[in-house]
Amino acid sequence: MNADREQYPVVSLYSADKIISEKADVNFTAPAENIFHSLLAGAAVFMVLLVAGIFLTLLIESLPSIKAFGIRFLYGKTWDPVAGEFGALPFLAGTLITAFLSLAISLPFSLSLSIFLGEYSTKGAVPAILQTAIELLAGIPSVIYGFWGLFILVPIVRGIEMKLGVAPLGIGIFTSALVLAIMIIPYAASLGREVIRLVPDELKEAAYSLGATRFEVIKKVVLPYVFSGITAGNLLALGRAIGETMAVTMVIGNANVIPKSIFAPANTMASVIANEFTEATDHIYLSSLVEIGLLLFVVTMVINIAGKQIIKKMSVQV
């Protein structure tokens, strides 16, 4: 402690000494100072302009489609580039079903991980290994998930479908949801672990002293306390699932119809853009795809901001 304290004045003295000796022309520093300030502020303003520019670009480019189809775009069931008829309902349905299904599949896993790493095992080699594994899972590029899903998971799902007696396509909503679930576990789990560790020991100790078992403490003290934090983590995971493109595109089967079952091929908002953007030759087709992009932008933005707001409130409260 003491050594630390003595260290940094020495360091800063040394560096200050070096800096002053370089050039200490007082008249020369004033303009540099101003330039530096405006550079920093410029970079900050750039961030705002960038986001505003992204939103406006999406809006302007989708105007032709908004004008042509209006609100019908959201509930139109036909997506027919040849006839020039564009309704996004199949993709909205595909996105929502895939995203929520993947969230439902991932929930027991991410919740268990949060509880295990936040409550049962906080120190030592086992949680460190698990933690690293989760980080690596989050680091694998989505195209590799898609590739792996296509070659390994699809045959397995095909087997399941044969047993269930549905058309054994292998690709479809269920396979996409499986791949997505694996991909979003790390997001929900790491935030869940953080909030569970924030639960005050006094609360838990009070429950233990009343004779509660660990399960009862977790169920009646820890989980109610961190409910909003867990919700936020899952919201962020949902946002990722909705926006995820490559893995889904590779295994969902690309059918522009409203899915009839969870094993049916479908398309999500992101995957239809990925599949058709370069093929979109006429203006209204491209514009409709950009409008889907705009919807995607707005939906993920709302979900993300809601999630982050909950986290902010939590950290103030704790």
Next chain:
Amino acid sequence: MANEHISLRIVKDKLFKLLVIGFSFASILPLLFILFYIFKNGVAAIDWQFLTELPKPVGEIGGGISNAIIGTLMLVIIASICSIPMGIAAGIYLSEHQQGRLSSAVRLCVEILQGIPSIVIGIIAYVWIVMPLRTFSAVSGGIALGIMMLPIIVRSTEETLKLIPESLKEASLALGVPYYKTILKVIVPAGLSGIVTAVIISIARVAGETAPLLFTAFGNPFMNLNILKPVNSLPLLVFNYAASPYPEWHALAWGASLVLAVFVLALNVFAKVITRKWKVQF
């Protein structure tokens, strides 16, 4: 709870613990499966020729992914040039102006930027750069990736610099060091490890991105070093070859996946080592 017998409650407790441990370990199984299959199928494809040659047409044996490796490097370099200085500057601004209307607006925008799906960034780069230039290009792909790197760099720079004690800055200012030199030569070097980590993590993030490149960098079966022409990249190559019906191309895709996964995971591990060994501590 009060009506249950204590032994039942203990059994429930044990069961719950087993369940939690079971699900926890089950959730890392996919990682092992994925790594296992990538290594199993990828190692067979990789040799010196694989790394140095161009892809061959269907039917010919052999061929490599050198164009994709070079293309990925080009894209990452363009993205870094676009995003690192801007991101660090905005991060310094945020840590220096913790309150204020502009700061909160910037923080909100960075959050939004971080949440934008990568495919939407692709649309933006298409409209902003591909449409005016009338050609798919490395530069449009690089800029798309740069936009994705920005929020990571800004947030981590801000978080790191906030940790540096005020007294360090005051000591420097008290010696008459101008503000900009204080920032550039005292504050930023003190937080350098955090910033470097952020840059590495952001590169690892975007190196594996495919969606924003589909209609910007586009892919290219040949070697290309011109930033105004389409280039191939590792994730694009995996996507295109995986979707093809030819087993030779699948083998190339497995090999490329292995190279990509090793590159990205190594960057992640490297970033972690830096944070451990070279931590900002006061």
